[in-house]
Amino acid sequence: MSAGPYRPPRAEDAVLGKMPGAVAEPASIEEAAAVVAETSRDGKSLLFAGGGTDLEVGGAPEALDVLLSTRRLDRVAEHAPSDQIAVVEAGVPLAVLAQVLAARGQRLALDPPLPERATVGGVIAANAFGPRRARYGTARDLLIGVTLVRADGRLARGGGKVVKNVAGFDMPRLMTGSLGTLGLIATATFRLHPLPEASATLSVAGLAPGMLRALLGRIRDAQLEPDSVVAFRTGGGRFDLAVRFEGFRPSVAAQRDRLARLCGEASLGIEALDEAAARALWERHDEARRAGTVRVKVAALPSALDSVERGVFAPLADALGDAACVWYPTLGIGFAGGSPRDAASVAAAAAALPSARRTLAESGGSLVLLAAPEAVRTAVDPWGDAPSAVSLMRAVKLRLDPGRRLAPGRFVAGI
Amino acid sequence: MSIAAVGGLAGRMAEIVGERHVLADPAELSTYECDGLTGYRVRPALVVLPGSTEEVAAVVKAARAAGAPIVPRGAGTGLSGGALPVEGAVVVALSRMKRILEIDLENGWMRVEPGVINLDVSKAIGARGFYYAPDPSSQSVCTIGGNVAENSGGAHCLKYGFTVHHVRGARVVLADGSVVDLGGPVLDAPGYDLLGVVVGSEGLLGIVTEVVLRILRKPEATRTFFATFPSTDEAGAAVSAIIASGIVPAAIEMMDRLAIAAAKAATGLDWPDVGAALLMDADGPASEVELTSENAIELARKAGAIEIRRPRDEAERQLMWKGRKSAFAAVGRISPNYFVQDGVIPRSEIARVLREIGEMAARAGLRVANVFHAGDGNLHPLVLYDAALPGQEKAAEELGGDILRLCVRYGGSITGEHGVGSDKAPYMAVMFSEDDLDTMGLVRCAFDPELALNPGKVFPTPRLCGDKPGPFRPHPEEAAGRIWRE
Numbered sequence: 001m002s003a004g005p006y007r008p009p010r011a012e013d014a015v016l017g018k019m020p021g022a023v024a025e026p027a028s029i030e031e032a033a034a035v036v037a038e039t040s041r042d043g044k045s046l047l048f049a050g051g052g053t054d055l056e057v058g059g060a061p062e063a064l065d066v067l068l069s070t071r072r073l074d075r076v077a078e079h080a081p082s083d084q085i086a087v088v089e090a091g092v093p094l095a096v097l098a099q100v101l102a103a104r105g106q107r108l109a110l111d112p113p114l115p116e117r118a119t120v121g122g123v124i125a126a127n128a129f130g131p132r133r134a135r136y137g138t139a140r141d142l143l144i145g146v147t148l149v150r151a152d153g154r155l156a157r158g159g160g161k162v163v164k165n166v167a168g169f170d171m172p173r174l175m176t177g178s179l180g181t182l183g184l185i186a187t188a189t190f191r192l193h194p195l196p197e198a199s200a201t202l203s204v205a206g207l208a209p210g211m212l213r214a215l216l217g218r219i220r221d222a223q224l225e226p227d228s229v230v231a232f233r234t235g236g237g238r239f240d241l242a243v244r245f246e247g248f249r250p251s252v253a254a255q256r257d258r259l260a261r262l263c264g265e266a267s268l269g270i271e272a273l274d275e276a277a278a279r280a281l282w283e284r285h286d287e288a289r290r291a292g293t294v295r296v297k298v299a300a301l302p303s304a305l306d307s308v309e310r311g312v313f314a315p316l317a318d319a320l321g322d323a324a325c326v327w328y329p330t331l332g333i334g335f336a337g338g339s340p341r342d343a344a345s346v347a348a349a350a351a352a353l354p355s356a357r358r359t360l361a362e363s364g365g366s367l368v369l370l371a372a373p374e375a376v377r378t379a380v381d382p383w384g385d386a387p388s389a390v391s392l393m394r395a396v397k398l399r400l401d402p403g404r405r406l407a408p409g410r411f412v413a414g415i
Numbered sequence: 416m417s418i419a420a421v422g423g424l425a426g427r428m429a430e431i432v433g434e435r436h437v438l439a440d441p442a443e444l445s446t447y448e449c450d451g452l453t454g455y456r457v458r459p460a461l462v463v464l465p466g467s468t469e470e471v472a473a474v475v476k477a478a479r480a481a482g483a484p485i486v487p488r489g490a491g492t493g494l495s496g497g498a499l500p501v502e503g504a505v506v507v508a509l510s511r512m513k514r515i516l517e518i519d520l521e522n523g524w525m526r527v528e529p530g531v532i533n534l535d536v537s538k539a540i541g542a543r544g545f546y547y548a549p550d551p552s553s554q555s556v557c558t559i560g561g562n563v564a565e566n567s568g569g570a571h572c573l574k575y576g577f578t579v580h581h582v583r584g585a586r587v588v589l590a591d592g593s594v595v596d597l598g599g600p601v602l603d604a605p606g607y608d609l610l611g612v613v614v615g616s617e618g619l620l621g622i623v624t625e626v627v628l629r630i631l632r633k634p635e636a637t638r639t640f641f642a643t644f645p646s647t648d649e650a651g652a653a654v655s656a657i658i659a660s661g662i663v664p665a666a667i668e669m670m671d672r673l674a675i676a677a678a679k680a681a682t683g684l685d686w687p688d689v690g691a692a693l694l695m696d697a698d699g700p701a702s703e704v705e706l707t708s709e710n711a712i713e714l715a716r717k718a719g720a721i722e723i724r725r726p727r728d729e730a731e732r733q734l735m736w737k738g739r740k741s742a743f744a745a746v747g748r749i750s751p752n753y754f755v756q757d758g759v760i761p762r763s764e765i766a767r768v769l770r771e772i773g774e775m776a777a778r779a780g781l782r783v784a785n786v787f788h789a790g791d792g793n794l795h796p797l798v799l800y801d802a803a804l805p806g807q808e809k810a811a812e813e814l815g816g817d818i819l820r821l822c823v824r825y826g827g828s829i830t831g832e833h834g835v836g837s838d839k840a841p842y843m844a845v846m847f848s849e850d851d852l853d854t855m856g857l858v859r860c861a862f863d864p865e866l867a868l869n870p871g872k873v874f875p876t877p878r879l880c881g882d883k884p885g886p887f888r889p890h891p892e893e894a895a896g897r898i899w900r901e
């Protein structure tokens with residue numbers, strides 16, 4: 001292996017217990033491409049890493065010759081405020097990007113936890129998201145162009161720099177959520193949004209699943225357009241609902257007051273949070289999303305909260321002693337995390353997960369293991385049953401990475 | 416294909432879909448010779464109209480067994496020759512599959528067959544206060560299957576996004592006749608986002624036989640205004656100023672002098688004779704649209720608007736939109752022939768690019784009318800010509816091509832919503848490098864290694880797929896049956 005951007009691995013480079021043979025930290029896209037091309041010639045396996053916030057997602061890598069860190073691919077190559085787009089290298093942390101964009105009154109509407117560490121490339125690869133997904137979607141919806149380094153080291157571009165564009169296959173979407181198994185996301189072009197003039201967060205405490213559903217129905221019927229809607233599970237299967245409106249001042253105020261009235265009519269106590277309390281609440285959200293050594297993501301229909309509570313959240317909380325559970329009621333997606341105290345609780349978690357997964361699968365949902373100690377991992381497949389299109393997914397993988405060198409074993413069904 | 420072979424295949428198809436639903440008669444086939452791009456025509460060997468996913472799968476298998484290429488087709492309104500048949504092809508027309516299968520308002524989705532007309536989706540749920548957002552101007556005739564294949568847009572995509580943002584799942588018949596489900600009513604199904612790739616794949620990756628659409632609660636209020644300007648310079652500046660202020664209009668459409676004249680001639684609207692006009696919708700909570708609409712009007716005035724008109728009622732508003740939506744066809748009233756072009760530029764360059772297009776047209780001795788989605792820089796230059804004049808058609812075609820190159824030079828795209836099809840396949844190489852195209856080609860090979868689905872579209876020079884990739888490095892896990900090999 002040539003010198004160049006390589007350095008010897010350190011203890012903290014291990015991924016799920018596996019030490020890489022070497023670590024490459026290329027300082028440019030071209031250098032990154034050269035590293036990938038070299039591994040291709042040598043038949044070496046590769047794992048791409050950004051801020052390392054989601055490296056535990058999926059199966060442990062079957063082989064890990066070279067860890068390619070995007071840490072030094074850290075340029076915001078272009079910000080065109082009047083076109084509301086930015087071209088960003090993969091290693092830029094979200095918080096850094098946010099600062100650059102805010103200087104011109106804009107933002108990338110992606111708000112997953114740990115923005116100081118999470119990089120643009122990693123967020124795309126993991127399709128990571130936060131509460132604003134309720135309005136803006138995920139990277140899938142905001143990524144309009146991508147430059148990737150293919151498994152053979154060649155550079156390929158998909159999409160473009162304009163929001164509206166249907167020329168060719170949608171490579172940005174294919175890369176979104178592919179966890180580095182199809183190629184290295186080297187640069188990303190995003191659609192941006194204006195920073196809102198005002199923001200208001202309201203909270204309604206102690207809702208049972210049925211009450212939560214009813215309230216959401218009222219919000220929808222009142223044609224309110226919240227930017228974030230998040231429910232935090234509290235004891236006894238109840239949920240605290242947080243709703244955030246963002247936009248122009250008068251409209252934020254009007255929507256806030258309207259929601260307060262709706263709650264009043266339904267005899268629900270609602271609290272409009274001041275700025276500090278709102279900040280604390282959204283921090284609590286981020287903490288809940290990262291809580292625990294066992295963390296799962298669940299997906300179901302929004303109307304299925306009752307069965308998610310009984311079949312997933314409650315049993316997991318029991319098994320783990322306690323669990324932080326967050327539910328996005330307009331999306332039908334939830335996260336649960338907790339730390340088993342002893343071997344018995346590890347075993348209980350390992351036993352609870354498959355049945356939780358079955359409950360979800362019965363109505364077309366899924367459960368994905370985001371993090372777990374070895375003992376749970378060996379008992380529970382991180383992804384669950386292979387999807388209907390698994391052979392097609394394998395075919396895509398093998399066409400783009402014929403040597404199966406990129407994060408082998410990490411993705412769905414052992415891809 | 417020989418006549419006998421066609422006859423044999425027709426018989427086989429009739430067994431699958433019923434004799435009535437197989438067209439082999441030249442007169443019947445002629446309807447299917449082209450799509451909305453009427454300048455190109457190829458007669459297919461057969462047209463088959465299946466009635467279910469199972470029938471589509473069987474039809475695909477039968478066509479493949481006979482070695483015939485397959486061309487999927489919706490309503491045939493596509494403007495890039497995407498549904499243009501190739502020699503010896505079996506056209507699979509989805510127009511019989513037009514049932515709405517399931518509606519789930521609480522969870523915001525419905526399941527439809529691909530032959531459902533776009534507007535019929537919103538009609539089915541409108542009374543209950545819901546709608547389907549993507550609204551191509553052709554929405555009263557085009558199909559959801561065609562929309563999915565083209566990733567169609569519409570005026571209101573500026574705020575709401577394109578078809579891809581409103582499709583949650585699809586059942587797809589692949590080139591080998593197998594059936595897969597991609598996505599579904601529940602979000603975030605584990606695996607690659609193959610749905611995101613199938614949307615916009617122009618019939619090359621599979622035949623969509625069911626679609627799960629995302630449906631939205633109607634916005635509380637909509638405010639519309641029509642603003643006139645001395646020229647597209649001021650109108651372009653107004654668009655930039657509105658967007659820069661943080662307003663996200665639901666739609667903001669521009670028309671230039673020729674387009675305004677054409678729309679007037681077609682609808683009898685009393686629009687003035689001006690250099691440019693904008694039609695803007697703001698929608699959302701009433702408290703918001705009152706504000707954003709008035710602010711946008713103020714910005715339009717500052718940018719040089721001559722006159723602002725607000726519709727008095729919904730009927731007048733619909734009329735304004737009718738003027739805009741009929742502008743394409745209306746151009747037929749001011750020119751014997753025209754090409755519809757579709758390209759994208761960064762929004763901030765609208766005024767500059769329109770001026771350049773005007774100069775290019777003048778040099779070519781042609782006229783160009785512009786009516787387009789200004790908010791996202793999606794131009795629709797209509798190149799006017801008279802086919803009766805020698806050389807004009809060719810000059811018009813060349814001008815159309817030059818406009819695409821101009822879009823790419825400004826960092827834009829050769830198509831914002833009409834697709835590449837057969838028409839623009841050569842221009843893909845203007846926008847993408849060989850490696851870019853090769854990579855897309857690899858994706859196609861994964862779906863359709865024999866390139867049997869809609870050949871001749873999108874790719875300027877198709878990549879041959881070769882064998883399935885390998886050699887596959889065996890892994891210990893493989894022995895344990897945990898991993899796979901193909």
Ligand SMILES: Cc1cc2nc3c(=O)[nH]c(=O)nc-3n(C[C@H](O)[C@H](O)[C@H](O)COP(=O)(O)OP(=O)(O)OC[C@H]3O[C@@H](n4cnc5c(N)ncnc54)[C@H](O)[C@@H]3O)c2cc1C
Nearest residue numbers: 489490491492493497552558560561562564568618623832
């Ligand atoms: C007057 C007019 C205005 C228009 N305005 C707009 C506009 O505002 N925005 C816009 O985006 N487009 C517009 N279009 C273009 C066109 O209407 C759209 O591209 C539309 O989505 C095509 O739908 P269709 O059912 O007619 O498909 P077709 O033209 O029949 O087919 C289009 C493509 O889709 C493929 N296809 C069709 N059905 C399937 C299926 N079930 N599975 C897989 N592939 C399939 C075909 O092979 C072809 O490649 C306009 C067209 C006209 C004539």
